[in-house]
Structures are given as C-alpha cells and as structure tokens.
Amino acid sequence: MRVLSDPKGYWADLTRSEQGVVAFIVAFAGLLLVGLLTGALAPTYFLYLVGLAGMYALLSFGLNSQWGFTGLINFSVAAFFGIGAYGTALMSASSSPIAGDLLPIVGLVVALVVAALLALAIGIPTLRLRADYLAIASLGLAEVVRLVVLNERQFTNGSAGVRGIPPFFEGFPVLADLPQMMPGLAIRPLPGTTIVLETPFWGALLNVVVVLGFVGVSYAVLRRAHRSPWGRVLRTIRSDEDLARALGKNTYGFKMQSFVLGSLIMALAGVFYAHLNLFVSPGDLDPVTTFYVWVAVILGGSGSNRGALFGGFVIVGIREGTRFLNEFAWIPIDVAPLRLLLIGVLIVVLMRYRPQGVLPPQRELIWPKVVDEAPDRPDSGVREAKVGGGDD
C-alpha cells in the first residue's frame, strides 16, 4: 500500500477534493475512536452503525450504477431494497408464511433472482422510451411493492412483519456458532472505563464482516466496470444517448444491464439488512430510503463509486447523529424530526457551491495498465481531472 510506504507522495498525488475527503475521514475516525475509548459509544452499537453505513453504501452503489453511470432515474430504491430484505426473510425466517427455515444463502439467491426479474419487468417497457418514463414507472413500482407486501398477508404476514430471521451465517460450519463460542472479554482501554465484549458484540462483528464483504465485492466489480469500454458506453448514454446509438451501440441493451446490475446491488443491501435486523416489516419499504440514497449519490458526486461510498456513510452519520444530538439536554428542541429539513438545507448548500458533489470522478477512465505513463496533468481538468490511473 502506497499510503504506508510513501505517505507524502500519496498525499501529493491526490486532487484537492480527495485531500479534503481524506482529512474529513481521518478526523471523523478519530472522533469515533475517542468515543469508543471513553465508553461514550458502545462497541456493539458502533458495529451496528458500521453495518448500517455499509448497507447505505451498497444502496448508493446500486443507484450510482444506474443514475451515476447511465443517467437512469430510479425512484424505487426502497422497493428493490425491500425485495432483497423480504426475499431472504421469507425464505429463511421461522415465521415465514411461505417457505421458511431455509439457509440464508438460499434466501440471498432467491432475493437476487426476484430483484433481477422485477428490474427486467420494469425495464422492458420503459427503457426504450425517454428517460422520464422509467422515473414515473419506478415511482409507481415502489408504491405497488409496498402495498403488496402490506396487504398480501397470506404471503408476507402483512403489517405484522416477518420475525425469526436467522443471522447470515446460520448453517455455516464454525461461523454459525462463533458468537456463542467466543469468550466474554472486559478491556480497560483508559483508566476508569471498562468495555465488555460479549456474544452480541461478536455477532455484530460477524455482520460487519458480511457487509464489508458485500461492499468490497460490489466496489471491485463496479470499479472495473466503470473503467472499461462497457462503462464508457454507459457514460456516453448518460451524456447523449443518440450519439451512442449513432456509433452503433445497442443502448437499450446497455441501459438494461446497468439497471439490472444496480437493482441487484440494492437487493443485496436488503438481504444484509434482513440478517442484521432479524426482523422486517412493511415500514422498511418507506420511500424515505429512496430519498436518502439519492441524497447520498448526489452528495458523493454522481458517477463516482467512491463518492457513493462516502455519501452512504455521511447519510448514516446524519441519520444517527441527529438522534445522538437529542442526548444533549440543553438543546431545547427535538432534533430528530428536523433531520429531513437538515438534509434539505445540506442539498441546497451543496447545489449552490458544489453541484458536482464532493468527490466526482477525478481521473480518466481507461482500462488499467493501458495508459502506462501519466502525461502532464492538464491545467484545467475534467472536473479537476488527473490523467491515467488510480481509482474512479
């Protein structure tokens, strides 16, 4: 890792936006560390937050590969998330009215297949038409999925939700029982604070492993796709679909692939959520999730995978941070309900001062190793672009 062997050179090679984000991340991580060491932040809750952040990162990845890459407007993020969550829950939960008690890995596969079919079903009639048709259809789809889940009690338990979802590693050798087998630990990082790590902590740690695996694999796939000729066609479609058509690209096919890929990643987030929360209900399909994810992608910088990752984390920071603010008795109002207002203000400020988002794509997107030596940096870049190499 260059960060460790040559930190100065690494820093100098970053663009200003990247330096800003790195500084912000380091500061924020420091803050969390202080919270953990002083006992203000319970380790198990912290891990839950990391899981939530990973989940939002996945959702943002999904939307970014639709909107950020191709310019597809999908207002049914919550629906695909819900399909993922309900898909695996109905397969694996003990209270499932249809299948139940299957391995979570089966649930994962079923959820992804259903999400892909749903994406095809909505994509086939709309993706040949102008961009707005998908937007409208997806808006309707979100509501249809939510109402079906709420009302088809014989299949979904309706408003009662699905309980008894096993952890993700249920049925795996070793991993399934690991949290129970781990010894309870008490550590005293600072004098006067004791942190006790017991079964819930180890369970939460496993969840974090799951989500980091999902996020890592998705990121690797998307990064490669983004820098490939495939991603370049998507970016051409986003700028000017007619140009892509004139150059002989089957834009309908490309849009479909982008839409299905994004929907699968959103469903993956839902699968993780079901096994994190161990309970799903129609409330989880609330359209506000779609709103949060859009904010995350726009804030991070549409088109950038790293931006989506960052945006996802920031959204969880805001969601949970506002909850945390209520702990301060001296704040005379309840802050949590103002969350949406705060996010609205944030978006307005962002659009005014940095419409391209915090971390839009910083470099040329050409297949790795093809551009061997980076030519001189252009003085005025593609949004401060750097040539050849690196991420995004």
Added chain:
Amino acid sequence: MTDADATAADAAATDVAADQSKDDVVLRVEDLQKSFGALTATDHATFEVERGTITGLIGPNGAGKSTLFNLVSGFYEPDGGRVEVNGTEVTGMEPYEIADHGLIRTFQTPRKLEGMTVREAMLVGPRKQPGESFLNLFFRPGDVGEHEAANLADAERILEEFEIDHLATQPATKISGGQMKLVELARAMLAEPELLLLDEPAAGVNPTLRNKLAEQIRRLNEQGTTFLLIEHDMDFVMKLADPVIVLDQGSVLMEGTPQEVQTDERVIDAYLGGSP
C-alpha cells in the same frame, strides 16, 4: 497516360454526367416519405450513393436534409419507401443495426461528452469492442486490455493525422466548436464505416480548420471511405463533392457535377425562392 486512356476517361465522365446509373451502390434510397403532422419533410425522395465517392447533399434551409439522414440512419421511422445499405434492406432497423451494416452518421450540432477527455471520447468510436461485454471484463480481462490498448493507439494515431493530438488529454467539453467537429469525424472513423454521413461538418468552423477538415475528408475518401455530406457552405461542397444531389421541399430536385448543379436554373430558383 495514353490517348486511348484519356478518351476512355472522357467517355466515362460524360457517361456519368449523362445518365446517373451507378454500378457499385453503397446506399440506395427509394421513394422515402416522412411527414410531421401536416408538414411533409421528405417527399418521395429517391437517390443512390456510389461507393468511393464524396456525394454532396445540398438544399435550402428546411429542405429536409437532416430528416433524410435521420431516416437513413434509423433514427426516424419512414412513413413509406425503403433504404438499402450494401445491398441489404435496413428500413425500420435500429441505428445500431444499421451501423453494423457499415453506415455511421454524425450530427449537425456537435455532441459533447461530459466528464471525458478527448481521447476517452474517441474510445467510444470502435465498434464491437470485447470490453463492451460485461462478462468479458471479468472472464477475459486480458483480451479487453489488449483491444483497449490497440484502440487507444489507433485513436492517438488518428488524432495525430488530424493534427489535434495535443488535445488528447483535454476535457472533451472544453475544446472549440471546430476542434469538436474534427474530433467527431476522427471518432466516427474509428467505427470503421464504409459509408459516413456528415451533417454540416463545416458549420461554425473557422476557415483554417475548415480547410483541414476538407483535406481530411478527401484523404479518408482516398483510403476507401464513402462520404455523403450535407453542407450549407457552397464553396466547401463544390470543392469537395462529386456528384452533388439537390434536395428541395423533401424531394430530389436534381443530381449532377458541381458545375451542372451551380448553373442549373431550377437550383437557383429553389435557393432564391425557398425559405430564407
């Protein structure tokens, strides 16, 4: 050149001028019709483009030239008539399918690619790249890389031939309109068309770049690409194209050499009497 050759060439020339029968046709348009509501934009247009030529398509503003391009390249669905490319009927096909038959078109207004450098924008040009298949990215990455490297080399070579290689790493949106036209032509060439349709390639281009553009079109034509070009600038067309097809109110008025077209009464009337 022997006398006999010269006579033969003369004979051939008069032949073409006398009757328009062409033996190697790359594009055949037959009785094409298109209306937008009450407005007839293409009115039973019929013409042919012979392989190896630079064929000009002129006509007053609103004569339906761009509409004709849109019909031929599959962007619009014709109300009637047929289009043949390389002997295959392509009427009603999708633009990408028509491109597969060797026909590529450019647009009257330059298309910008947001967030790409010039060479990235160039790399969109080549057709049938292995890296355009999602699965290949993961199962045949070596193949993808090889083609990407070859395409990049091609792109940089063409930019050099066009004398705009210094723009390669500039943002594609921050170059001048004239340079953009050159990049568009260069990119279209990467798609290796047999027939390239250019919609007003010289519009908004300064005289120096305009000469360069004409030079490139002529050079590429000599290397085997057939051109059909719409142009408003008479000078540009008359120097470059032969034959020239004149379109008026959606139908073909006449076809002939630049001299014939320029001196034809009907053409002068169309330009004077047509829309301003």
